[in-house]
Amino acid sequence: MNLKKSVNLLLAAVLVFALVLAGCSKENNESGASSGASGSPAKNKEITLAYVAWDSEIASTNVVKEVLQSKLGYKVNMLQVDAGPMYLGIADGSADAMVAAWLPSTHGENYYEPNKDKFEDLGVNLDGTKVGLTVPSYMDISSIEDLNGDIAKSLNYTITGIEPGAGIMTATSKAIEEYELKDWKLLESSSAAMAKVLQEAYAKQEPIIVTGWTPHWMFAEMDLKYLDDPKNVYGGDEQIHTLVRLGLKDDQPDAYKFLDQFEWTPADMEAVMVDIxxxxxxxxxxxKWIEANADKVNKWIDGI
Structure with a gap:
């Protein structure tokens, strides 16, 4: 092989190597651009959402998950826990975020206040929630105070509740004491089991009392009412807040910005719950909800 031919081959090899490097650089730049303001690789866009298996939180957390995945390119891990561990998970960093903080009454005293310096509160994502003792509207009863009357026997002195440790369960135990509901018991179950018991009684027009909250699909499917709470044990209207672990803003700025901008209405949440x-x-x-509400979703991810 002569010298001229060797030089030409060497130049050709160098040119091919340079083109390969340029292509890799372009791929990396495009990947960095698509991964958000942080410029971190897409493979690092992973987030864990904590939630409780209440119908309302199943709806909201799945909507947040879908936006993170389909709009922002995140891998999302779902961590289903009880209320106490949900707060502790955000506080100790084993979970990144949750959109299920019912404040100020339901979760305030037991879960939020003891941990409030260990996470960041991004504020209200839904306004106008309510919790309390709930009965079908066909029942001739209007106040918790009435539970000390003749209605007690027909209800077998039983309030059907949800998971032990939930804020509404703590409040109901307190209501039993405050209203001196002697011989009454609070039956622990789950949100799904509570709803099933309510549906069965409602279908037969039988008396039933449960721990209820709105937004919830059961208020859309059945004619229900809250019992008046003159001692204000359950508090008034509440809000649902978004909480994130400390440091999320620096580690995952895209997810943080979206979560900070996430807000919707009780009607929005109920639409998802009813479909489920x-x-x-x-x-x-x-x-389905995201496709039907593109304008609202675009506001959530604006600036990302």
């Missing part, structure tokens, strides 16, 4: 109740999967119900 009627048989749509949680994921598909979230996708």
């Amino acid at each position: 109740f009627n048989g749509t999967s949680e994921e598909d119900a979230a996708k």
Whole structure:
């Protein structure tokens, strides 16, 4: 092989190597651009959402998950826990965020206040919630105070509750004491089991009393009412807040900005809950709502 030919081959090899490097650089730049303001690789865009298995939080957390995945390119891990561990998970950093803080009454004293310096509160994501003792409207009863009357026997002195440790369960135990509901018991179950018991009694027009809250699909599907709470044990109207672990803003700025801008209405949440109740999967119900509310979703991710 002569010298001229060797030089030409060497130059050709150098040119090919340079083109390969340029292509890799372009790929990395495009990947960095698509990963958000941090410029971190897309593979690092992973986040863990903590939630409790209440119908309201199943709806909201699945909507947040779908936006993070489909709009922002995140891998999302779902961590289902009870209320106490949900707060502790955000406080100790084992979870990144949750959109299920019912404040100021339901979660305030037991979960929020003891940990408030260990996470960041991004504020209200839904306004106008309520919790309390709930009965079908066909029942001739209007106040918690009435539970000391003749109605008690027909209800078997039983309030059907949800998961032990939930804020509404703590409040109901307190209500039993405050209203001196002697011989009454609070039955622990789950939100799904509570709703099923309510549906069965409602279908037969039988007396039933449960721990209820809005937004919830059961208020859309049945004619229900809250019992008046003159001692204000359950508090008034509440809000649901978004909480994130300390440091999330620096580690995952795209997710942080979206979570900070996430807000919707009770009607929005109920639409997702009703679809799930009627048989749509949680994921598909979230996708359906997002597709139907593009303008609202675009505001959530504006600036990312």
